[in-house]
Amino acid sequence: MYVKICGLREPGHVAAAVEAGADAVGFVLTRSPRRIAPALARELAAAVPPHVLTVAVFAGESPDEVRAAALEAGVRAVQLHGDHPREDFAALRDLGLTLVRAGSASADPHCGAFGEDLLIVDAPRPGSGEPWDWAAVRGRPTGRWMLAGGLDPANVAEAIDAARPWGVDVSSGVETAPGMKDAGLIREFVAAARGAVPAR
Ligand SMILES: O=C(O)c1ccccc1N[C@@H]1O[C@H](COP(=O)(O)O)[C@@H](O)[C@H]1O
Numbered sequence: 336m337y338v339k340i341c342g343l344r345e346p347g348h349v350a351a352a353v354e355a356g357a358d359a360v361g362f363v364l365t366r367s368p369r370r371i372a373p374a375l376a377r378e379l380a381a382a383v384p385p386h387v388l389t390v391a392v393f394a395g396e397s398p399d400e401v402r403a404a405a406l407e408a409g410v411r412a413v414q415l416h417g418d419h420p421r422e423d424f425a426a427l428r429d430l431g432l433t434l435v436r437a438g439s440a441s442a443d444p445h446c447g448a449f450g451e452d453l454l455i456v457d458a459p460r461p462g463s464g465e466p467w468d469w470a471a472v473r474g475r476p477t478g479r480w481m482l483a484g485g486l487d488p489a490n491v492a493e494a495i496d497a498a499r500p501w502g503v504d505v506s507s508g509v510e511t512a513p514g515m516k517d518a519g520l521i522r523e524f525v526a527a528a529r530g531a532v533p534a535r
Contacts, residue, residue, distance in 0.1 A: 336495065336501075336502060336503065336528050337358045337359070337479075337481065337501060337502025337503070338356070338357050338359070338502060338503055338524070338525050338528045339360070339361060339388075339390065339481060339502065339503070339504040340352040340355075340357045340359075340505060340506075340509060340524070340525075341360075341363065341369075341390070341462075341483075341504055341506040342361060342362075342367070342392075342514070343360050343361065343362060343369075343516060344369060344371050344375070344379075344514065344516070345379075345516065346379060346382060347518065348516040348521065349379050349383060350382070351516075351518035351521045351522060352521050352525075353383060353384060353387055354522075355521055355522045355524075356525050356529070357387060357521075358387060358388060358502070359389075359390055359504075360379075360383060360388070361390040361391075361392050361414065361504075361506070362375075362376035362379060362389070362390070362391055362392065362408065362410065364376060364391050364392060364393060364404050364405075364408065365394040365396065366394070367462050368513040368514035369506065369513070373391075373404045373405075373407035374408075376389075376391060376408035376409075376410065377407065377409045380408060380409050380411075388411055388412050388433060389409075389410040389411050389412065390410060390411075390412040390414050390433075390435060391404060391405050391408050391412070391413050391414065392414045392416070393413060393414065393415050394416035394417050394461065395416070397423075398423050398426040398427055401415065401427060402430060405430065405432060406430070411432055411433060412432050412433035412434070412435055412453075413427060413430075413434060413435065414435035414436075414437055414455065415434075415436060415437065416437040416438070416457070416461050418438075419436070420449075424450040424451055433452045434450065434452050434453075435451060435452065435453045435454070435455060436451035436453075436454050437461065438454075438455070438457065439458065439459050440456060440467070440468075440471055440472050440475075444472065444476040444477065446477060446478030446479050446480050447478055452479070453479050453481065454476060454478065454479065454480040454481070455481045455482075455483050456472055456476055456480055456481070456482055456483065456498075456500070457483040457484045458483070458484025461484070462506050462507065463484075463485075463507065464506070464507025464513075465485050466484065466485030466486075466490065466494075467485060469484075469497040469498040473497060473498050474499070476500070479501050479502070480500055480501050480502070481503055481504045482495070482498045482500035482502070482503050483503070483504035485507070485508065486503055486504075486508050486524075487507075487508030487509070487520075487524065488509070488520055488523035488524045488526075489527075490508075491508075491524060491527045491528045492528075495528065505524055508520070509521045
């Protein structure tokens with residue numbers, strides 16, 4: 336089970352995610368209580384070992400804006416929320432970064448359909464912490480896809496069982512308040528996601 340911890344803003348929380356065994360860490364460079372400047376993302380990303388993917392998160396920015404911020408942040412992946420056409424992913428391909436497409440359950444459920452490397456199937460309002468009907472997508476997405484939206488340490492096993500994703504992505508569920516991550520919750524989330532064995 337691939338695990339991404341998103342919306343990190345402090346070195347201690349990045350370290351907690353890495354030490355807990357997260358596969359990817361996210362830095363939000365778009366409008367959000369978790370937004371940080373690309374320069375801070377660069378500092379945080381510099382402390383992340385190469386086996387952990389560093390991801391810059393965007394929502395609705397143009398390819399040129401994404402390109403500039405991602406290069407400044409020095410990340411290895413960009414995550415695009417919103418209704419981006421295929422051309423936007425094609426325009427970013429030359430960066431050599433992992434491309435992540437994020438959309439709701441009504442978006443195209445096939446990873447790679449827009450030229451992306453990873454897919455996130457999320458709640459209608461990304462970063463809201465609101466659970467949704469995870470079981471509704473079971474069997475629909477294909478390829479390397481992560482489930483997101485309202486996950487937390489207490490429900491992630493149930494969510495995995497319901498949707499059967501390749502991975503999971505969390506932001507609000509490892510916080511004590513919007514934007515305030517908690518190292519203990521990060522550790523609990525990774526352990527719960529990895530311990531989850533879907534029922535047959
Ligand atoms: O985390 C944010 O604040 C955010 C803002 C704008 C776009 C995406 C954002 N994060 C992504 O949203 C989900 C997590 O949602 P939740 O808070 O756990 O319910 C995940 O895909 C994050 O990468």
